[in-house]
Amino acid sequence: MVTTLEAPPTLIPPSRHPYADIIHRLEAGGSMLPDTPENLMQIIGIYKAYAVPMDFYWRDLLYIAEQVFLDPFPFFKYFISQEYLDRPNHYAGDTADLRIWRGRASAHPELLEFMEKGELKKKLPKLLHHLWHDRVNMEFAEECMRAMLWHRHMYAPVNQFDAYLDSEEYKQNADRAIRAYFKKNPVMLGLYKIFPDMFLEKVRELSYYANLGLFWEVMAPVFFEMSDIYDEGGFKGVPDAMNFLVNGIFAIAGRPIYHHAYIDGECYEIIPKSKGFTWLYEAALPYVEAVFYRTSPFRGTKSYNAQANQVPADQKDFHYGILYADVFPVGTAGIPPTLLMQDMLHFLPPYLVEYYHQHCRGEDDMLVQLGITFQRSMYNVTSAVIQALRTALLYPLDDPNPKHRMANRKFFEAQMDRFLRPEARLRDIQSPDYR
Numbered sequence: 001m002v003t004t005l006e007a008p009p010t011l012i013p014p015s016r017h018p019y020a021d022i023i024h025r026l027e028a029g030g031s032m033l034p035d036t037p038e039n040l041m042q043i044i045g046i047y048k049a050y051a052v053p054m055d056f057y058w059r060d061l062l063y064i065a066e067q068v069f070l071d072p073f074p075f076f077k078y079f080i081s082q083e084y085l086d087r088p089n090h091y092a093g094d095t096a097d098l099r100i101w102r103g104r105a106s107a108h109p110e111l112l113e114f115m116e117k118g119e120l121k122k123k124l125p126k127l128l129h130h131l132w133h134d135r136v137n138m139e140f141a142e143e144c145m146r147a148m149l150w151h152r153h154m155y156a157p158v159n160q161f162d163a164y165l166d167s168e169e170y171k172q173n174a175d176r177a178i179r180a181y182f183k184k185n186p187v188m189l190g191l192y193k194i195f196p197d198m199f200l201e202k203v204r205e206l207s208y209y210a211n212l213g214l215f216w217e218v219m220a221p222v223f224f225e226m227s228d229i230y231d232e233g234g235f236k237g238v239p240d241a242m243n244f245l246v247n248g249i250f251a252i253a254g255r256p257i258y259h260h261a262y263i264d265g266e267c268y269e270i271i272p273k274s275k276g277f278t279w280l281y282e283a284a285l286p287y288v289e290a291v292f293y294r295t296s297p298f299r300g301t302k303s304y305n306a307q308a309n310q311v312p313a314d315q316k317d318f319h320y321g322i323l324y325a326d327v328f329p330v331g332t333a334g335i336p337p338t339l340l341m342q343d344m345l346h347f348l349p350p351y352l353v354e355y356y357h358q359h360c361r362g363e364d365d366m367l368v369q370l371g372i373t374f375q376r377s378m379y380n381v382t383s384a385v386i387q388a389l390r391t392a393l394l395y396p397l398d399d400p401n402p403k404h405r406m407a408n409r410k411f412f413e414a415q416m417d418r419f420l421r422p423e424a425r426l427r428d429i430q431s432p433d434y435r
Contacts, residue, residue, distance in 0.1 A: 012405045019416040019426065026412050027405075029397055031383035033376055034430055035238040038355075043241060043377035044230040045352030046370070049344035050377075051223035054216050055108045056115075057141040059084045061213030065206045069261050070181050070199070072188065078138050079126060085112070091252065092221040098251060101221035102228065111136075114346055137339035141212065144291050149208045151290040151315055161211065161257065161282035164275060165204050174203040177261045177268040207271055210259035215283040218255060222248050227349070238380060245384035246391070255279035288385050292378055293418065294318035322378045324423040327371035341371045359435055369435055376429050386415050 015023045022032055033039050060077075063084045068077045085107040090097045093105025117123055118134035129135050152162045164170050178199050182188040192199045226235075226244060235241050257279060259271040271277065297320050302310045312318055322337065345367060348356075352373070356366045390397075394411055395404035419426040428434040 011400075012402050012409060015409060015413060017413045017416055018420065022426065022430075023409070023412045023416055026383070026386070027397060027408065029239055029243075029387075031238050031242040031380050032386075032426060032429070033238050033380045033383065036432065037237075038432055039376060040230070040235060040238050040241060041351060041355065042373045043238070043380050044226055044235065045349045045355075046344065046373045046377045047223035048227035048349050049347045049352070049370075050340070050374070051220045051227070052108050052110050052114075052347040053136050053340070053343035054220045054223070055089075055111050056080070056136045057138065058213045058216035058220060059087060059107065060138055061141055061145070061209045061216070062087075065209035065213060066260055066262050069206060069263070070178065070188075070202060078130065078135070089217055089221055090255075091218055092224070100218075100248065100252075101225040103221070103224055108224070110347055119346065137343050140337055140339040140343070141216075143295075143337075144287070145205070145208050145212045147290040147295045148212060148286055149205055150296065151286075151294050151318070154286045154289045155281060158281045159286060160275075161271075161277050161286070164271065164277070165207060170271070171200060173268070173270045173272075174200055177263065177270055178203065180263045180266070180268060181261075203270065206261075207259040210271070211257055211283050212287065214255070214257050215279065215287055218248075218252050218279060242380055242384045242387065245381060246388045249280065249284065249384065249388045250391075253278060253280035253284075257282045285385070288382065291321055292323050292382055293321045295320045319421055319423055322375055323382065323419070323425060324421065325371075325375060325425070326423075327368060327375055337371075337374070338367075341367050341374065344370060344374070372435060375425055379426065379429055386412070 014020060017023055025034075026032070033043070060080045063080050064074070064077050067081070067084075068074050071077070088095050088105035089101075092099065092101040092103055095105060115136070118129045118132075120129075120132075120134055152165075153159075154162075156163065178192055179189070182192065222245070226241060229235055229244070230241075235244075255278065256273045257271075257277040258269070258273045258275070261268045261270055294315065296318065297311060304311060348370070356369050360366050360369050390408060390411055394408050395401070397408065399405055399408070416426075418424075425434075
């Protein structure tokens with residue numbers, strides 16, 4: 001549990017870090033996001049708006065990883081089967097392994113309604129909604145997956161997932177699944193014989209589909225429950241919302257991360273549950289690092305030519321995630337996540353819509369304001385991750401030992417160092433006028 005005790009000022013001297021005020025807030029059990037009623041309302045509202053499309057993201061990611069698999073022409077990979085819409089979430093409903101959300105385990109009613117009628121509010125053939133782009137934008141989810149795939153080997157050695165993808169055992173498991181999938185297709189088997197690494201890399205990508213799908217299966221009910229708690233008056237401030245996330249991280253940290261493919265009714269365990277990969281180390285931490293912090297520059301905005309020196313030479317220095325984003329819709333699947341912003345627009349709670357009507361420069365500005373709210377909310381999620389890591393690795397916030405307090409201080413300062421770049425929005429989100 002994260003406490004909210006104020007650190008005695010005489011125990012250790014004040015921080016001299018440029019973000020000293022935020023570090024002191026973290027030391028008192030707070031979030032990087034200031035504790036105001038307006039901030040609480042914004043982040044909970046956007047968590048709700050995010051959770052509904054996320055309920056589709058995780059289901060379709062697993063559908064692609066487990067069922068579509070190596071289809072060479074996956075035109076209908078976004079046309080999720082009824083089985084996956086009905087698939088019980090492991091963290092909601094009466095059959096939950098751990099019931100985080102009190103709601104239903106199958107797909108959310110608002111999601112099903114939108115899938116049926118879309119923005120047009122008309123029941124048209126699914127293909128027409130798809131071609132008109134009147135649908136949930138799975139391209140965003142796939143962009144997040146590719147960011148995790150590209151920024152591999154993060155948090156090693158505690159993250160064993162990537163090392164396993166390069167192991168002989170994984171290659172043998174993938175080989176069995178590839179041969180089973182194409183056993184009636186001699187052309188594709190011939191191509192596999194000629195280009196085995198190409199097929200193997202595609203299976204690795206599908207393993208990341210499964211990884212991200214299993215990660216988001218947890219986060220959707222977490223955000224739904226936070227919305228319900230807020231509606232009931234259960235959160236008194238931003239630290240309450242952050243602490244709910246911290247406690248949730250520890251509650252489901254050991255959730256298995258695996259990849260199964262179903263071919264002709266038979267399950268092929270490409271990454272077995274028995275490997276012991278877990279939600280926290282193999283999914284959550286790599287996700288936050290790859291998507292919140294790193295990602296990659298928009299195509300066309302930066303040159304990837306090495307001589308141009310427009311992108312960092314080291315992947316660890318990438319800084320293109322939502323925590324650094326200049327939130328402006330540019331029509332991309334990346335970060336700032338224009339396609340996600342468009343998805344969330346359909347599911348905003350009424351109080352957030354009213355807030356935007358008060359502060360927006362017209363209807364067309366709502367997408368920008370929504371994106372800035374999302375940025376605020378992800379700083380709060382990142383705060384929860386930072387506090388959870390501090391809890392796991394270091395000392396309680398009210399530890400009476402000055403050396404332990406100083407160890408916590410150095411940890412927080414190292415985390416804040418990542419926001420010293422001019423692109424970081426940490427200082428911006430301190431002001432309610434950042435819109």
